[in-house]
Amino acid sequence: MPVDFIFPLSVPEQDATHHAMLAANCFGQAQALMQGKTFDECYADLPEDMPDREVIAAHKVMPGNKPSNTLLCDELSPFNLGSLVALYEHKVFVQGVVWGVNSFDQWGVELGKVLGNQVLDAIHSGDMHASMDSSTQALINQFRDSLK
Numbered sequence: 001m002p003v004d005f006i007f008p009l010s011v012p013e014q015d016a017t018h019h020a021m022l023a024a025n026c027f028g029q030a031q032a033l034m035q036g037k038t039f040d041e042c043y044a045d046l047p048e049d050m051p052d053r054e055v056i057a058a059h060k061v062m063p064g065n066k067p068s069n070t071l072l073c074d075e076l077s078p079f080n081l082g083s084l085v086a087l088y089e090h091k092v093f094v095q096g097v098v099w100g101v102n103s104f105d106q107w108g109v110e111l112g113k114v115l116g117n118q119v120l121d122a123i124h125s126g127d128m129h130a131s132m133d134s135s136t137q138a139l140i141n142q143f144r145d146s147l148k
Contacts, residue, residue, distance in 0.1 A: 004068065007023060032064075033068045
């Protein structure tokens with residue numbers, strides 16, 4: 001479960017207390033993934049008289065040693081957002097080179113393009129394709145309603 005945490009150091013008009021709370025949660029999640037928590041630690045943290053103490057402790061175990069990155073930026077600006085998009089695009093490209101696949105030529109993307117054309121037809125006409133699921137239909141309807 002590799003995960004990236006992206007956190008802006010400054011947010012205009014953000015309450016300092018709330019921003020510190022968000023930072024604490026961001027850094028704490030990264031720490032939890034890294035350190036984890038054993039069954040014995042979880043068990044010791046629970047009250048001795050708690051019913052089902054062992055069962056509850058077992059659910060709180062976190063193995064740790066899970067990779068994560070914490071990326072800090074001065075602020076969430078258009079430039080920084082563009083840099084993040086470029087970073088992830090480059091990451092996908094390099095992974096494809098290492099694994100010997102063309103990361104930007106995927107059959108799933110092709111399927112999405114075919115389905116996208118059906119969705120576009122439904123957006124313009126209002127007629128739903130027979131194979132469209134209710135979730136896609138609801139998204140199309142909400143989009144069409146926003147155009148009115």
